[in-house]
Structure formats: structure tokens, C-alpha cells
Amino acid sequence: MPVIAPIQSILFVCLGNICRSPLAEAAMRDAAVKAGLDLKIDSAGTGDWHIGHPPDRRAKAAALQYGGIDISGYKARQVRRSDFHEFDLICALDSHNLSDLRSMAGANPARISLLLDHLPGWEGQSVADPYYGEDDDFAACWHQVKAASDSIAQQLVKNR
Ligand code: 4NP
Numbered sequence: 822m823p824v825i826a827p828i829q830s831i832l833f834v835c836l837g838n839i840c841r842s843p844l845a846e847a848a849m850r851d852a853a854v855k856a857g858l859d860l861k862i863d864s865a866g867t868g869d870w871h872i873g874h875p876p877d878r879r880a881k882a883a884a885l886q887y888g889g890i891d892i893s894g895y896k897a898r899q900v901r902r903s904d905f906h907e908f909d910l911i912c913a914l915d916s917h918n919l920s921d922l923r924s925m926a927g928a929n930p931a932r933i934s935l936l937l938d939h940l941p942g943w944e945g946q947s948v949a950d951p952y953y954g955e956d957d958d959f960a961a962c963w964h965q966v967k968a969a970s971d972s973i974a975q976q977l978v979k980n981r
Pocket of ligand 1: 842
């Protein structure tokens, strides 16, 4: 799915905002810097259980090990109504997050998509929730969100 310019801000949304979406935020920040893109990037959760919490320790370890990125300062927050006005593109990590976001968004859901819709060959697929999984599941999650973020950055550079 092509990312239609102009995109100046991207929000990544999962359930808890402690595993998948902070990894996507970190990967996208890194991809944007490397591509010379000036983007506002954030992440949030549809749920409220982890508001104010740092990322899961396994997510922090994966970001550091595979991306060389320290995400220990990130703090979880919940999606809010203003996000639908403040962000040009909202990327849901899975199909449940996508339908929750579409319900919340009301009249203007046009720029809400699955994150993997932006990775050629992975359209329509969800990033699996690694919360009840193992370190390997966090590694797989990192590599998926990294590939998708790189793909978004490439498309934004192409459309610049
Ligand atoms: P995330 O993972 O949505 O990728 O942050 C989860 C984190 C916490 C829970 C579920 C998923 N939880 O049930 O608390």
C-alpha cells in the first residue's frame, strides 16, 4: 500500500504500548533519521493497563540487541481522540487494534492502516503479539517492524 505524501507524522498503535508499538516507534525513528526525514513519531496502546510504564524488558532488550537503540525512556500511553487529528498516518500493529482504531476514529478513518500493509508481500497481516511469547518472538517482532519502517521511509523519500 503506497504511503501518500505528504506525511509528517506517524503513530503506531498496539494493545499495551509496551511491546510491539514501542519497537515500531524506535525502528521508525531510526529509519527517519537515516533517510533524512523530519517526522513526528509516537506510539500508543488501545488498552489502559500499562499507562506510564516503560516498555517490556524483552522489548528493550530486542531494540538494543538488534537495533542498537535504547528505548528504556519510553512511557506507555493510551490512544486519545486528538491523535486522529494530530497524526497523518496511524499504523495498527494487528487487526484487532485496527478495528478498535476504526471504531474510535468515527468519520475520518482514511489514514488508518495495518503497519504491514506498508511492507510489500505482507499486506493484510498482523504483527503477532509477543507478550506471552519468548525472546525469539520479540526478535521476530523487531525484524518485522524494522522492515515495515524501512519500507515506509523508502516510500516517503521516493514521494518527497
Ligand atoms: P503489546 O503487547 O500490545 O505489543 O504492547 C501486550 C502488552 C500487554 C498486554 C498484552 C499485549 N497485556 O495483556 O497486558
